[in-house]
Amino acid sequence: xxxxxxxxxxxxxxxxxxxxxxxxxxxxxxxxxxxxxxxxxxxxxxxxxxxxxxxxxxxxxxxxxxxxxxxxxxxxxxxxxxxxxxxxxxxxxxxxxxxxxxxxxxxxxxxxxxxxxxxxxxxxxxxxxxxxxxxxxxxxxxxxxxxxxxxxxxxxxxxxxxxxxxxxxxxxxxxxxxxxxxxxxxxxxxxxxxxxxxxxxxxxxxxxxxxxxxxxxxxxxxx
Amino acid sequence: xxxxxxxxxxxxxxxxxxxxxxxxxxxxxxxxxxxxxxxxxxxxxxxxxxxxxxxxxxxxxxxxxxxxxxxxxxxxxxxxxxxxxxxxxxxxxxxxxxxxxxxxxxxxxxxxxxxx
Numbered sequence: 001x002x003x004x005x006x007x008x009x010x011x012x013x014x015x016x017x018x019x020x021x022x023x024x025x026x027x028x029x030x031x032x033x034x035x036x037x038x039x040x041x042x043x044x045x046x047x048x049x050x051x052x053x054x055x056x057x058x059x060x061x062x063x064x065x066x067x068x069x070x071x072x073x074x075x076x077x078x079x080x081x082x083x084x085x086x087x088x089x090x091x092x093x094x095x096x097x098x099x100x101x102x103x104x105x106x107x108x109x110x111x112x113x114x115x116x117x118x119x120x121x122x123x124x125x126x127x128x129x130x131x132x133x134x135x136x137x138x139x140x141x142x143x144x145x146x147x148x149x150x151x152x153x154x155x156x157x158x159x160x161x162x163x164x165x166x167x168x169x170x171x172x173x174x175x176x177x178x179x180x181x182x183x184x185x186x187x188x189x190x191x192x193x194x195x196x197x198x199x200x201x202x203x204x205x206x207x208x209x210x211x212x213x214x215x216x217x218x219x220x221x222x223x
Numbered sequence: 224x225x226x227x228x229x230x231x232x233x234x235x236x237x238x239x240x241x242x243x244x245x246x247x248x249x250x251x252x253x254x255x256x257x258x259x260x261x262x263x264x265x266x267x268x269x270x271x272x273x274x275x276x277x278x279x280x281x282x283x284x285x286x287x288x289x290x291x292x293x294x295x296x297x298x299x300x301x302x303x304x305x306x307x308x309x310x311x312x313x314x315x316x317x318x319x320x321x322x323x324x325x326x327x328x329x330x331x332x333x334x335x336x337x338x339x
Binding site: 004006007048051052054055068069070071072073074076085093096105107109206208209211212214215217218 | 275276277278279280281282283284285286287288289290291
């Protein structure tokens, strides 16, 4: 069976071993290439090392040409299935490759200090019942979380080509986003994140990457 | 009174010099403090980044990327076994995220959804 790492336009193979030390191969269909390694049995051990191996192969592929990374654990029977997949999905794959060309994915995670979302109870006199107070409090926290996220998201989207974001529940204040950033904008983007992290005392803003465009590789533009 | 006059400017000068000295000391202390806290912030940032990288890796490789759902030829049992194995890894990442005040996958669907 074949384990898939990613799909690209370049025939050049990373000078690396794949999972379990297996050699990498490229399977092509008219200019689209899938980088794979061949295995007798399921090559996927669920370890951090295996994840990094997959990641490293895709990262090296990314040096040469735009890449659509496969989800970890993508295994097919043989070459014919790979060729068939490339052929059937060619329009969607080509469109996705075009979308990520010359760009990388940067991840931003924002952990929000819970205290900063609380508000001292001011109207002691006509205080609502505990049920209402809970709901109102929850709503206020959500709203503040949303405002904080917007303060971070807006300057960053102006640098990025595309973005996608997720919020946590107010009980677990977290906000995270992925940005598709042109290569020449990586440094300005990261600098902007550092500034935001310094400016916002109520939140910790962390950026990692560059990653292959995992969050921008599916057909409809959303992960 | 008069005798103090010549001294007054010199006292004044001394006081001014002392004030300048204090000010310059305070400035350099502030500079040192700022540089130290910048340095500390950079250290904190690097440490956080290392921790977060693993979380981001798991998040991306297990939830993102191209999915060839329909073409996977593995028996469902095999795939489930793979996910059982991955659960241990995901659990350790979740602990890490909790410590950071974060949660692993608000994206929810995970592993098998989102086919191209």
